[in-house]
Amino acid sequence: MGRTGFGSQRAGQDLAVSLLRRRWRQRPNHGGGCGQAPPLHHRRRQFDSLYKKPSLSFCLVIVQLFAETFSNKKVRDELMNQLQTNERCRYIIRMGPEAFKNLCENLKRDCGLRPKKLETIEEQVAKFIYILSHNVKNRPISFFFRRSSETISRHFHRVLQSIISLEEQFLQQPTGLKVSPEVRRSSRFYPYFKDCVWAIDGTHVLVKVYREDAPRFRGRKGYPTLNVLAAYSFDLKFKYVLPGWEGTASDSRIIKNALIREDKLIIPNGKYYLVDDRYMLRSGLIAPYRGVCYNLKEYSSHPPENSRELFNLRHTSLYNAIERAFSVLKKRFPIIGSTTEPNYSTNTQ
Numbered sequence: 001m002g003r004t005g006f007g008s009q010r011a012g013q014d015l016a017v018s019l020l021r022r023r024w025r026q027r028p029n030h031g032g033g034c035g036q037a038p039p040l041h042h043r044r045r046q047f048d049s050l051y052k053k054p055s056l057s058f059c060l061v062i063v064q065l066f067a068e069t070f071s072n073k074k075v076r077d078e079l080m081n082q083l084q085t086n087e088r089c090r091y092i093i094r095m096g097p098e099a100f101k102n103l104c105e106n107l108k109r110d111c112g113l114r115p116k117k118l119e120t121i122e123e124q125v126a127k128f129i130y131i132l133s134h135n136v137k138n139r140p141i142s143f144f145f146r147r148s149s150e151t152i153s154r155h156f157h158r159v160l161q162s163i164i165s166l167e168e169q170f171l172q173q174p175t176g177l178k179v180s181p182e183v184r185r186s187s188r189f190y191p192y193f194k195d196c197v198w199a200i201d202g203t204h205v206l207v208k209v210y211r212e213d214a215p216r217f218r219g220r221k222g223y224p225t226l227n228v229l230a231a232y233s234f235d236l237k238f239k240y241v242l243p244g245w246e247g248t249a250s251d252s253r254i255i256k257n258a259l260i261r262e263d264k265l266i267i268p269n270g271k272y273y274l275v276d277d278r279y280m281l282r283s284g285l286i287a288p289y290r291g292v293c294y295n296l297k298e299y300s301s302h303p304p305e306n307s308r309e310l311f312n313l314r315h316t317s318l319y320n321a322i323e324r325a326f327s328v329l330k331k332r333f334p335i336i337g338s339t340t341e342p343n344y345s346t347n348t349q
Contacts, residue, residue: 176268219247
């Protein structure tokens, strides 16, 4: 019994020292001279030497750090409790408590995301989603979660790598064995589009690049962008995503690359994708008739007058889901649709 108590006490002491050492390193300035804090390894040595032979002033600082540390922990605990139990968390992380819980469990089970000594999986994921949902920098969120900017950045990249590893689980390409329910249930589309699997389109996302590379990325938007190709199902679920192309690259060039690369876009035999008139017409891709009314607004004033106009009307009605998919995505996660310069490198984006 005595040994167990001693072990628990020793573990508590080690945890307290670890907390204090971290808080000491995060202090803005404590002896670096000229208003600058010394490097991290110097601060670690400084703390260890003072901890062995503490002075009165050092003890007072330690008391203050203890109070700040456990006060911040209380704030974080209350925040995480609200995010996991209150439906209003949708305003913060764009999902309900149950979906947030399932995501954390999925990342832990399938992606190897692990809690740290002082950082839970839920806290790491909440920071990541908050950044995507509100397009904020590390400093505002460090105040929100009572963590340092360095800790916020580390958690963001850790969760990002785990999210990327879920690609094969959520981005599943078609087999062509089933007709899309949205097509099968509508007399406007079935049987005319029964061999249509999904639709393809692209969107431009603002990117941060070096000045000498900017001309290659500055396309029709007037600022550097990435041209992102995506295939989606008609229930607004993304099934294939190809990012990384410069904003000046044409959509036809990107789709050609998507069909021959190692992780290529799959077109099942005898099936096709819907595309708009920016893409070339080829086997497996069905575009609308060129030179014929295409936009839904154009048909609001007069009905189609011939078979080509009727085809374009049905085509654009079914294809319109892609615009809704991108719109929903950018509204839910403004970091994707923002027109302000990103805070991350091209590889991270």
